[in-house]
Amino acid sequence: MSDFSNIEACPVRNVLDRLSDKWTMLVILVLGESKEMRFNEIHKRIGDISEKMLTVSLRKLEADGLISREVYPVIPPKVEYKLTALGQELLPLIDTITQWADRHMQQILQNRQQYNA
Amino acid sequence: MSDFSNIEACPVRNVLDRLSDKWTMLVILVLGESKEMRFNEIHKRIGDISEKMLTVSLRKLEADGLISREVYPVIPPKVEYKLTALGQELLPLIDTITQWADRHMQQILQNRQQYNA
C-alpha cells in the first residue's frame, strides 16, 4: 500500500499529478492513433485546445519521455510528434478507461441528472 | 475512432474531464483500499487535501454514481463512503496506471532531469 501522503516520494501521486490536467491524457490518446503526428494535426483532432496549452502539454510529455519530438529543418517548418516506447506502454491503460467511458457514459449522465433533481 | 472535438457528445472527453482534476482518481484509489471509509479516514490517507476539496470531489463522484454516501443519524455524525459497482469497475483501470507509475517513476524522473539540463 503506497504512502499517498508523501507527495514527493510517491510514484502514484507524482504520475497522477502529471496526467491529471486538462489535456494530457487526451493528447496521449490522439498520438496513439497514428504512427506520428504534426502539431496542427493534433490541434485539429482535439479541436478546442489552444495552441499554447497544446505546446505546454507536448513539452511536459516530452520532458517525461512519453513522447518524442522531431524537428525537420525545412521551410515551412515541420515537426513530428510520436509516442516513445514508454508512452506506448501507457496508451492502452488510458484507452481502457476510454472504453469504460464509452460503455457507461449513458448511465453516468443519467446518474448526474438524477442527483441534481 | 471517437470524435474528440465534439466535447458534449464524446464520452471520452466527458469522462476524462471528470477524472482529470487534482484529486478524483486519488480518491477512487483510496476508497478502493477498504470496503468503506469515513470522511476523516480518507482525509488522513491522502494527507494534503483540504476538507473543502475532499467534499467537492466526493460529491462529484457521488453525483456520477461512482461512490455511495451513507449518513448515520448519530452523534457525533458518521458518514461512510464506498465505491459502487460502477466505481469498482473503474478502480482496477486506475490501479493499472499506478502500477505503471511504480515501475517507471525512476525513469521518468531521470528523463525530466535530463530534459531540464
Added chain:
DNA sequence: CAGGATCCCCTCTGATACTG
C-alpha cells in the same frame, strides 16, 4: 507551419472560521 511572448481573466484551490 510551429510555436514563442504577452496580457489577462477567472476558476480552481486553500485557509480560516463556524455549526448541527
Added chain:
DNA sequence: CAGTATCAGAGGGGATCCTG
C-alpha cells in the same frame, strides 16, 4: 465528526500578436 460558508490568492488556461 463531517461538513458548510466565506474570503483571498495563485496559476491554469485562453486570446492575441508576432516570427523564423
